[in-house]
Amino acid sequence: MSSTTPEETAPYGDGTAPGPAPIKRVRTHHLRELKQRGERFSMLTSYDQLTAQIFDEAGIEVLLVGDSASNNVLGNATSLPVTVDELIPLTRAVSRSVTRALVVGDLPFGSYQASPEQGYLTAARFMKEGGAHCVKLEGGVEMVPQIERMTRGGIPVMAHIGFTPQSEHALGGYRVQGRGEAAERVLRDALAVQEAGAFAVVMEMVPGDVAAEVTAKLEIPTIGIGAGNQCDGQVLVWQDAFGLRTGRMPRFVKQYADLRSVLLDAARAYDTEVKDGSFPAAEHTF
């Protein structure tokens, strides 16, 4: 039996301040606190139960049920065609499957741009029917009325500026935004969405030095995708990051795995064994 008590072994602590408590359930205010402490966080897309569980277990703070489901799950060429009714069941699958991550519902093209009222009603559906903890919308200065309406109505909003895929045709294709004099526009958009009440802002395809300046000027966290490494967080589409999708990738994507090859090999092995009669074997048979 030990004769010393914990007080005797460390009567005055070890001289360091106690660290912040671990985050049990990520809330929007935690992202701001991480920024204030200079700690980075990660975000991935997820559109289904099993990836949501895996990414949550891995410690990814934010899961985005992106409108990129359109061209990663639903077979479309771009994110434009996906509808609210298609995205809500995916959002519900993800929100039901996490225990820690913050789940972001992505408002699809045409579901919020018409008016603040339209935006509020769509966002409310993502929260009520999809179980999202917050929503994301694309746009800067022009989205201020929508962001104000949603936040006033109790819906936390993540903004998305720089290259905004829903405006691909208006922006003249996939292009870096904010080069040269256009840097001012990115900063103006970032300050406007912060002022309107957004709790975080995604910056897509923005030069690294511009994103760094915006990150330093904002109180809310920035989340980069093709915006260098000075943002407070980073986001990638999971099929890009883990190699389920292959082929030409934007320069900002890093592939951490080659899931396509793993699945292709497994599917071929299964196909061979079914056809040569070696599956199912005795141990798979009742």
Ligand code: KIV
């Ligand atoms: O829908 C999506 O996947 C996104 C990310 C690229 C930020 O908006």
